[in-house]
Amino acid sequence: MTRRSAVILLLLIVGVSTAQTTSAHSGKDASVYAELAKAPRKATSRHNPLESDPDAVATGAKLFDLHCAECHGEMAEGGKKGPSLRADEVQQSTPGTLFWLLTNGVVRRGMPVWSKLPETQRWQLVSYIKSLIPATGPEEGTPQP
């Protein structure tokens, strides 16, 4: 490899790394939740097949920590890149709507599609998200039992 190639390679890595990755999300910006309203009726009416599974919330919490907490915050309170999942807009959405959003992502706003997680794991995530105490609740920071 020539010296010029090495320099190009280094500049490329640094340049792309510093590129604007995504438009920042703010938990206070209601428009970040607008995508929820776009879920088709068929999707919104789907029921969570793990609703009565006693392990679903705990497993969903593990999956959330692995895949979601980096953007949405460790307690789902919202981060620099992802909005709060304790917001009313999320908590009042049906499980089917959340499942649809997880599956399809919001690509233009930086949320990847998560269909690479098996369907069961996406429902486990939905179980965890729906178990969170809403931001307006009395004890923000702990999921409901």
Place this chain on the structure above:
Amino acid sequence: MPQINLQIRLLFAVLVALCLFAAELPAHSQESPYIVAYDHYLEEPGSLDVEYFSTFGTQRGGNDFHAFWTEFEYGATAWWTTEVYVDGQTTFGDSTIFTGFRWENRFRLLQREHFVNPVLYIEYEQTSGADKILKEVEGHDVESDYAVPNSLARQEHDHELEFKLLLSKTFQGWNVTENPIATKNVTGGNPWEFGYAIGASRPLALKASAQRCNLCRENFIAGVEMYGGLGDRYSFGLHDTSHYLAPVVAWNLPSDWTLRLSPGFGLNDNSHRLLLRWGVSREFSGFGAAVSRLFGGRP
């Protein structure tokens, strides 16, 4: 020669420094098992995936080889992933050489999930004729092409553009993908060459367990991939082409490392009899923000 050694040392020093820097970042991996084929999932925005792969290949009419490459895969946005490869190889009884680099970009074409999800793949390669990583097989690539001694093969310099359409679908845990390939070596009057890669894979368990565990079945994804050449613009088809069938397995560890293994078997006389591949990777979330902070930017 001393100058080449200095450059290789400098390059690896930069790579090690990047890895050490990235090691401070959180990591979350959920990687597919494919080594040649691609599904439609891109790197998460701001994340860096550092990957190392090895390919041991048997060679009739020459010496067996060990080719290796390092990948730096970065999620620029949720719809664009960019990746740099650095390639090298050791031909037993011959020499170890650096063989080139590649810059790959993948663009998600549709916002949401559909019946089939297309991703456009564009790659520029600057490699020598001694490159043996066989990351894709195209045109009339055959085993005998790789029997040339390194000292001769490295004198050939290729500048190649490669295009793929990644068509992938995940249904009930199964991922099925098909990647038609078209490449053009822009040095000389080489014709367009064609190839393909297809794959199918599935996690061993679809339901996650509540505890973090290394050996849980959901951490393993197994499947198979097949790839080969389809001739060129003037002689399209299967004659004088090579083809491989390779079981693949990935182990996604909770410690955020992913291990991959794939023994590939040649399907005709033009193919290497065995291509044994393995790889190790780690994904670092928040890499883009960390670099941005390093250069005084807003996180």
